[in-house]
Amino acid sequence: MSAEAVPTQTGPxxxxxxxxxxxxxxxxxxxxxxxxxxxxxxxxxxSAFGLGRGARAKIVPVGAFALLCLPAVINAFIVARGGTRAxxxxxxxxxxxxxxxxxxxxxxxxxxxxxxxxxxxxxxYFARPLRPADYPLAKLAALIxxxxxxxxxxxxxxxxxxxxxxxxxxxxxxxxxxxxxxxALGLLWSVVLATIALAIASFSGRRAFAAGGVxxxxxxxxxxxxxLSTIAPRAAGLVSPFALLDGVRMWLGSTNPGPLAAPGGxxxxxxxxxxxxxxxxxxxxxxxxxxxxxS
Amino acid sequence: MTGPARAxxxxxxxxxxxxxxxxxxxxxxxxxxxVEIPPGITGLIGANGAGKSTLIKILLGLVxxxxxxxxxxxxxxxxxxxxxxxxxxxxxxxxxxxxxxxVTHMARMSGLPAVAARERAAESLRHVGLxxxxxxxxxxxxxxxxxxxxxxxxxxxxxxVLLLDEPTNGLDPAGRTAMLELVARIGAEFGLSVVxxxxxxxxxxxxxxxLVAVESGRLLRAGPLTSLTQARQSxxxxxxxxTADLAGELGRRGLEPRPSGRGLVxxxxxxxxxxxxxxxxxxxxxxxxxxxxxxxxxxxxFRPDRSDQPEVTHVG
Numbered sequence: 001m002s003a004e005a006v007p008t009q010t011g012p013x014x015x016x017x018x019x020x021x022x023x024x025x026x027x028x029x030x031x032x033x034x035x036x037x038x039x040x041x042x043x044x045x046x047s048a049f050g051l052g053r054g055a056r057a058k059i060v061p062v063g064a065f066a067l068l069c070l071p072a073v074i075n076a077f078i079v080a081r082g083g084t085r086a087x088x089x090x091x092x093x094x095x096x097x098x099x100x101x102x103x104x105x106x107x108x109x110x111x112x113x114x115x116x117x118x119x120x121x122x123x124x125y126f127a128r129p130l131r132p133a134d135y136p137l138a139k140l141a142a143l144i145x146x147x148x149x150x151x152x153x154x155x156x157x158x159x160x161x162x163x164x165x166x167x168x169x170x171x172x173x174x175x176x177x178x179x180x181x182x183x184a185l186g187l188l189w190s191v192v193l194a195t196i197a198l199a200i201a202s203f204s205g206r207r208a209f210a211a212g213g214v215x216x217x218x219x220x221x222x223x224x225x226x227x228l229s230t231i232a233p234r235a236a237g238l239v240s241p242f243a244l245l246d247g248v249r250m251w252l253g254s255t256n257p258g259p260l261a262a263p264g265g266x267x268x269x270x271x272x273x274x275x276x277x278x279x280x281x282x283x284x285x286x287x288x289x290x291x292x293x294x295s
Numbered sequence: 296m297t298g299p300a301r302a303x304x305x306x307x308x309x310x311x312x313x314x315x316x317x318x319x320x321x322x323x324x325x326x327x328x329x330v331e332i333p334p335g336i337t338g339l340i341g342a343n344g345a346g347k348s349t350l351i352k353i354l355l356g357l358v359x360x361x362x363x364x365x366x367x368x369x370x371x372x373x374x375x376x377x378x379x380x381x382x383x384x385x386x387x388x389x390x391x392x393x394x395x396x397x398v399t400h401m402a403r404m405s406g407l408p409a410v411a412a413r414e415r416a417a418e419s420l421r422h423v424g425l426x427x428x429x430x431x432x433x434x435x436x437x438x439x440x441x442x443x444x445x446x447x448x449x450x451x452x453x454x455x456v457l458l459l460d461e462p463t464n465g466l467d468p469a470g471r472t473a474m475l476e477l478v479a480r481i482g483a484e485f486g487l488s489v490v491x492x493x494x495x496x497x498x499x500x501x502x503x504x505x506l507v508a509v510e511s512g513r514l515l516r517a518g519p520l521t522s523l524t525q526a527r528q529s530x531x532x533x534x535x536x537x538t539a540d541l542a543g544e545l546g547r548r549g550l551e552p553r554p555s556g557r558g559l560v561x562x563x564x565x566x567x568x569x570x571x572x573x574x575x576x577x578x579x580x581x582x583x584x585x586x587x588x589x590x591x592x593x594x595x596x597f598r599p600d601r602s603d604q605p606e607v608t609h610v611g
Contacts (some may be wrong), residue, residue, distance in 0.1 A: 023422065026415060026453035030377065030406040039403050053391060124448060127381040128404045219578045260488045260582040294357060 033129050037138045039136075040130070044142030048108045049149075057111070064104040065150055071096055072154045076161030076206055085162045086258040089155055089182025090249055095259075097151070098222050098242045104150055105143075106215035109194075109201035112139045117205035122293055132294035136202065136286040143198050147190035155182045181254075189245050192275060193218075195282035196241055202289045216241070226259070233261040235269055241278065247271040307331045308456055308488040314363035316349050316512070324349035326512040327363070332490060336482035338503035338520075339492040346512040347492040350383060351458050355381055368455060375456075377406060380449030384460040384492075387445060390434025394420055394444045397433060398451050405452025405585060412451070418608040419447040422485075423477060444478065450485075457481065457489045463498060475502050532572060533558035533585035544575045560589060 031039070050057030071093040076088045087093055095181075113136070116122050120154045123134055159179045163172050200217060201210040221240035228236035229243075237247035237260050251268025263271055309332040316325040325346045341347050351366050352358040357375035367375035388397065395416055402412035402419075420429045423443040428436070433444060442462060449457055462478060470493040479502040482489040493499045500506070500520060508515040533550075534541055542559055545552045548571050552559040561572060569586075576583045 026407065026411065029408060031408065033405065036404055036406055043400060043403075054442070057391075063528050115389055115391075120383075120385055121389060123357065123383050124381070124387055124401060125404060126357055127376065127379065128401075128452070129376050129406060130404065153473045164467065 008248075013102055015027045033131070036129055037134050040125075040135070040138040041141045041145070044112050044139050045145050047111060048142055048146035050111075059078060059274065060107040061104060061146075061150075064100045064107075065153075066105075067096060067100040067158055068154045072157035072161055075158050076164075079162055079165035082165075084165075085158070087158060088254075089158065089178045090185050090254045091246070091256050091258055092151075092155065092158070092182070094242070094246060097189075098218075101150065101189075101242075102215055102218040102222070105147075105193060105197035105218065106211045108146065109143060109197040109214050110204075110205055110207045110210035112143055113198060113202045114205050114207045114210040117202070117293065120288075132290045133287050136198070136290045140194060140283075140286065142196050142225055143194040144190045144268065147194045148187060151186040151189055152183050155179060155186060185245075185249055185252075188248070192279055195279050196288075199282035199285040202286055229260050234263055234267045236260055236269070238274060244271055244275055244278075248275055280286070306334060308334050308337075308368060309371075310364075310366045311350070312364040313354075314350070314353065314365055315361045316346075316353060316358065317361045324512050325353070325360070328362075328509065328514050330507055330514050330517050332488075332507065332517075333505055334488045336479065336489045336491065336502055337505040338496070338499040339490055339507050339509070340494070340496050340499065341509040341515075342494055345494075345509045347494075347509060348460055348513065350509070351381070351460055351490075351492060354458060355379060377452065378455040380454035380457045380487075381480055382445045382449040382457070382459045382462060384464055386441070388433045388441055391432055392404035393431060394425055394429040394433055394436075394447070398444065398448050398609065401448040402451035402455060415451050415453065416447070419450040420444075422481075423447045424473075428484065438465045439467075439473070442466060442470070442474060443477075446474075450481070455487065458492075459489060460492045461494070462491060463493070463495075465523065471498065475499070476594075478502055482610060525594065528563040529585055529589045530561045530563060530568065530572065531555065531558055531585065531589045532561060532576075532583070534576065535582040535584055537579065537581060540579060541575065541581060544579055558585065584593075602611055 046052055047057075049061045050059075071087050077087045078084075116125070122135070126132060156179075159175060163175050166172060166175060196217070198215045200213045204210040204213065218241065222242055225236045225240035225243040228239060237243045243260055247260060247263045247268065248271050250258060250262040251265075251271055310330075312329050314325050314328040315323070316503070317323050328346070328350065339350070340349050349358065353360050353544050354367055354372055356371075356376060365372050368378055370378075378503065392400075398416035398419060399412050402415050407415060417429075418486065420426075420443075423446050425440060425443055425447065428440065433441065434445065446459070446462065449459070459478065463474050466474060475498065478489060478491060481487055482502070482504075503520050505518070506520050507587045509518045532541070538554070538557070538559060542554065545559070545561060550561050550564065550568065550571060552561045554560075561568065563569075572586065573583075
């Protein structure tokens, strides 16, 4: 029995009275739920790029980012040699985006959610002030932020590479307005892609399954839509998130020709509604999923 | 059983009233459990499936009760979360980060600012006895080290109450002893109230002040460890031979020995019991091979009607 080794009474308020081994109460500030959600978002955003992990965790995000920057770099060369801007801000390079974002999301969406499911870390989160819906929403905000960096930073490079070759404030302003609409579309892409990818990844704790699910969905639907585009060009826009996003771009008034035919009014509305429905379904699936795993 | 048995404890750390949990499949995990847990180290004892983990999950606000009420430090469970440190029974550690990084992150998830979280993580890991190895990835740790990291993350948020679910799970005997000593130290020296769930009474009775026994989701007994066990303290004695002679001699000296295996079990009546036995053995010129305090068995606590009568205690 260890009864002799311990003080005869124990209870709050008797910290270190008999043995002072240096246990100290924490007396400083304690953040509330909202700040904890922000902290988790920041932490997850870092891990989306493999920061705080080993070198291996950085290969895919850095590689995909480099791939996405490639068109902007090419553009800078072209402009420097007297050419005009090679890629539109609102479309950028559709195939490069589709490929690089598929790879990025297939690798990093599972990194954000499957790890904690697999290693059963979630009870530790939910035993703390976070509520079940807070966790997936923080993860989603982080992944949207990560996608935004992936998609919009190359646009900024494209902009910088272009304005060095244009002359006069009017021309720069013109580039700037085009850039802003491109950045806004980048945000739309980020929200849609991150929500779908995270919802799929959250259903498997096995990283390989989660990655396969995300990659399979994005890649197969992308191929299907490419195939369909020759047979039924407008319906083709409905099958892939990438094609859908580009259809919405044209519906919003962009005249740059994309991989698919411009949808026109009624199809365009259909695209926009489907896009909203996809995001809503992804959000609902995420929240429902974490309500289930929390208990 | 509960209230009156505990003298002079005005404050209670945990309190449940008619707490009931039925899972959708029709399984009743807790059945009108009413119990009060005082400050100090409390053992929550019960067989696997008795409802220990469900009770802990309700106290953490992870699972809503079907009926009844549970309070921690006078607060409802969800709002008491910043005051509770939880160590789950199962593995809960990602293998690819270091213990320092993981515990720091968990401290921040308890609401600590970045710098304070880092300091407290280092301190918690030191308290559980992880030093240089805390910078290594958790995946390279032994089971004992992982258990310590689980305990450290529970401590890092500076809780007032620790809920430890089977903390010695998967450890070897030395690891179990070390973990129990650590828990005892945390309860005694850190001023934290600790609830240790276990299915091994012999293990946690070494460190507990108070004991709550549950079976099939119902309260079996609750009370200070001494009141539950003192009446049934007994010694196991083995002599090289002439066990029957010793039994007779002890009987003449006022003890009530009963045969048990190769030896005798003697209920401890007062402080002189050991001396009486020693003298009896010496006077008979016997070789005393073993004399030790007998471990209490779970079922003795679980069946108060039987265990109140030391004569019929089962031995095996």
